[in-house]
Every structure is written in structure tokens, then in C-alpha cells.
Amino acid sequence: MVVQLLEQLAVSFVACAAFSLIFGVQKHRLVQCGLVGGAGWLAYTVCSALEMRTIPATLLAVCVVTIISQMMAKHYRTPIIVFSAAGIIPLVPGKIAYDAMRHIVQEEYVIAVELAVQAFMISGSIAIGLVFSEVIYIIFRRSPRSS
Amino acid sequence: MDYANNDGQDIASICLLAGKIILQNGGETYRVEDTMVRIAEAYGVANAYSYVTPTGIIFALDGAAQSTRLVRISERSTNLKKVTLVNDISRRICQGSLQRHEAYKQLQDIEQAKDDYPAWLKVLVAAVASGCFLIMFRGSWNDFLPVALASGIGFLCLLTLHRIMPITFFASFLSAVISGSLAVLMVWLGIGHNLDKIIIGSIMPLVPGLHITNAVRDLMAGHLVSGLSKGAEAFLIAFAIGAGIAFVLSVYP
Numbered sequence: 001m002v003v004q005l006l007e008q009l010a011v012s013f014v015a016c017a018a019f020s021l022i023f024g025v026q027k028h029r030l031v032q033c034g035l036v037g038g039a040g041w042l043a044y045t046v047c048s049a050l051e052m053r054t055i056p057a058t059l060l061a062v063c064v065v066t067i068i069s070q071m072m073a074k075h076y077r078t079p080i081i082v083f084s085a086a087g088i089i090p091l092v093p094g095k096i097a098y099d100a101m102r103h104i105v106q107e108e109y110v111i112a113v114e115l116a117v118q119a120f121m122i123s124g125s126i127a128i129g130l131v132f133s134e135v136i137y138i139i140f141r142r143s144p145r146s147s
Numbered sequence: 148m149d150y151a152n153n154d155g156q157d158i159a160s161i162c163l164l165a166g167k168i169i170l171q172n173g174g175e176t177y178r179v180e181d182t183m184v185r186i187a188e189a190y191g192v193a194n195a196y197s198y199v200t201p202t203g204i205i206f207a208l209d210g211a212a213q214s215t216r217l218v219r220i221s222e223r224s225t226n227l228k229k230v231t232l233v234n235d236i237s238r239r240i241c242q243g244s245l246q247r248h249e250a251y252k253q254l255q256d257i258e259q260a261k262d263d264y265p266a267w268l269k270v271l272v273a274a275v276a277s278g279c280f281l282i283m284f285r286g287s288w289n290d291f292l293p294v295a296l297a298s299g300i301g302f303l304c305l306l307t308l309h310r311i312m313p314i315t316f317f318a319s320f321l322s323a324v325i326s327g328s329l330a331v332l333m334v335w336l337g338i339g340h341n342l343d344k345i346i347i348g349s350i351m352p353l354v355p356g357l358h359i360t361n362a363v364r365d366l367m368a369g370h371l372v373s374g375l376s377k378g379a380e381a382f383l384i385a386f387a388i389g390a391g392i393a394f395v396l397s398v399y400p
Contacts, residue, residue, distance in 0.1 A: 008283060018276035023225050024226035092356065097389060
């Protein structure tokens with residue numbers, strides 16, 4: 001279990017750092033981008049292992065990604081998309097969208113629509129996660145204790 | 148945009164150039180508006196207004212030297228380094244440590260700067276990233292090389308097609324078709340094992356992650372026009388990838 005988690009962490013770190021490079025992020029920020037993505041994917045993996053359903057797990061992972069991105073953006077004085085853009089890519093419902101496509105090709109429309117709606121809901125939870133954590137961050141920043 | 152000595156024009160040129168660079172390289176719309184207004188304020192123009200959409204910027208300066216200008220954005224790409232650098236310059240202008248001539252010159256340098264990473268490196272990195280995604284989607288390590296190969300060639304195709312013709316959707320569609328066909332070919336040859344996982348891994352570099360993030364952040368900031376149009380762009384790219392894969396799956400049963 002621990003070995004598997006470490007494997008997932010390492011792999012997601014590399015994948016997100018690689019994506020940041022494709023987006024043209026500077027060399028000395030790639031490690032931080034990888035860390036953000038790794039943290040998000042770790043949160044998702046742990047939630048899945050605890051048998052949480054996909055939508056809340058995605059929501060939580062996106063919140064983790066965005067909040068860490070926000071702290072890094074503040075610390076390094078860099079636009080936040082530098083960190084968060086690559087971090088959410090592993091959470092995009094590629095597998096479900098693919099399955100939906102495959103069923104459409106096989107003319108099994110009922111299953112396809114079910115999967116497509118699921119993919120759509122997960123995309124929605126990514127969007128809501130991005131909004132939520134922004135709001136959480138703004139509230140905490142304005143409270144006198146943390147400022 | 149020529150460098151003019153007239154006061155209002157001068158400031159407007161700096162603001163427009165800064166905004167144009169951010170918009171063309173994948174920055175959020177609200178960041179473009181914010182940066183332009185802040186630069187104008189730092190240079191003493193209190194009433195500056197900007198209206199930004201993904202395809203153009205309208206910028207108006209009020210006061211003694213009134214002017215309204217428009218910049219058309221026809222080409223967009225992704226280079227977050229340029230967004231970061233313009234952000235730094237705007238911060239320095241707001242602190243008052245950067246003169247106008249110097250700021251304009253530095254912005255021009257940023258605009259003309261070449262990409263940090265060569266295309267072959269991006270392709271290589273995309274290949275490695277897809278291999279990693281395979282493992283994240285619970286694939287087995289012996290499919291790593293097939294995925295890397297399929298996605299590397301697919302991504303190279305995307306970059307090349309982008310250069311030949313600037314229609315993103317078609318480029319995404321063709322790249323997905325090529326990645327998918329390679330995956331099918333490799334499973335047929337016996338190099339690859341799990342077709343579904345190979346295809347899912349190999350199309351990951353085509354996923355419009357930055358568009359999704361930007362669309363949501365723009366909608367959140369109240370930029371409804373930009374947010375919706377960027378969301379539509381992301382949806383169309385995703386749809387093109389899906390259509391490409393559907394094409395592959397229906398041709399090779």
C-alpha cells in the first residue's frame with residue numbers, strides 16, 4: 001500500500017512537472033509545479049482508497065491543488081495558473097470520457113450517456129473546486145488573525 | 148504599435164503591449180485588465196479602462212491626453228514564462244522602480260523572446276508524461292514504452308500541424324487519430340497489451356488543461372464573455388480528441 005502510494009506520488013510529480021514544461025514554465029519553478037500536482041493526486045488516491053466516490057474525491061483534490069498553488073503564488077509572487085494548470089490535469093476524467101466514446105462507437109447509447117453525464121459531473125466538480133478554494137483563500141486572507 | 152513621444156500614447160503603448168503579451172501566452176483575462184489598469188495608474192493616469200476578450204483588447208485613457216486604442220489578437224499560444232515576466236515588470240512599475248522607456252524596451256524583448264524549450268524536448272517530455280499517466284490510471288509498466296511512443300508522435304503531430312495551419316480543433320482531431328492508430332497498431336503487433344489504457348494515456352498531452360483553468364477563473368472574476376468563449380474552446384478541443392478516438396475505434400474494430 002505504502003509502496004503503491006509512493007509510486008503514484010513519484011509518477012504524478014513527474015507528469016505534472018512535465019506538463020508545466022510543455023506550458024513553458026521557467027526551469028526553477030518546475031519542481032514546485034510537480035509538487036502541487038503530486039499533492040493533488042495523492043489526495044485523490046487516498047480518497048479513492050478510502051472508498052470515497054469519484055466526485056467528492058475530485059473536489060477535494062482540486063481544493064488541495066488550488067490552495068497549495070495559491071500559497072506558492074503568494075510566496076513566489078508568480079501568477080497562480082503557473083502552478084494550478086498542470087495540477088488539475090490528472091483529475092480530468094479522461095478514462096470515463098474515453099469509455100463513453102467507446103460505447104457511442106459500439107452504439108450502446110444508454111451506457112454512453114450515463115458515462116458522459118458522469119464525466120460532465122466530474123468536470124463540474126473540478127470547476128466548483130477551483131471556485132471553492134478561491135473563496136476559502138479570500139476569506140482566510142481577509143481575517144485579521146492570518147494577516 | 149510605434150513608440151510615440153506624446154504622453155498618453157506612450158503609456159497606452161506600454162499597457163497595450165503588456166496586455167497583449169499576457170493574453171497571447173495563456174494568461175487569464177482578468178489578469179490582462181488588472182495589469183493594464185495598474186500600469187496606467189502607476190504612471191499617473193487615474194482613469195484607465197480596458198475591455199478584454201480572447202480575440203482583442205480595447206484600452207481607453209481618460210484625462211488630458213485622451214486616447215482609445217484597439218489591439219486585435221489573432222494568434223494565441225501557451226508560454227507561461229512570458230506571463231510571469233510581464234507580471235514581474237508590472238510589479239516593478241507599480242513600485243515605481245521602472246522608467247517608461249526601460250519598461251517598453253523590456254516588454255519588447257519579452258515579446259520577441261524565443262521559446263525556452265525546443266520542440267524536441269517538449270515532445271520527449273510529453274511522451275514521458277503520458278507514460279506516467281498510464282501508471283496513474285493503474286496500467287502496468289510494460290505498456291510504458293508503447294504509450295510514450297504513441298503520445299510522443301501524436302504530440303509532435305499536434306505541434307507540426309499547428310505550424311502548418313492554425314485550426315486547433317482539426318490539429319487535435321488528427322493528433323488523436325494518429326495516437327489512437329499507433330496504439331491499435333502496437334497492440335496488434337503485440338508490443339502493447341491493454342489497448343484502452345494505452346489510448347487514454349497517449350491522449351493526455353492533448354487535454355486542454357490550461358483552457359479549463361482559465362475559463363473557470365475568468366467566469367469567477369465576472370468576465371462572462373471571455374470565460375464562456377474559453378470554455379467553449381476547451382469543450383471543442385475535448386470534443387475533437389473524443390471524435391478522433393471514436394474514429395479510430397470505429398475503423399479498427
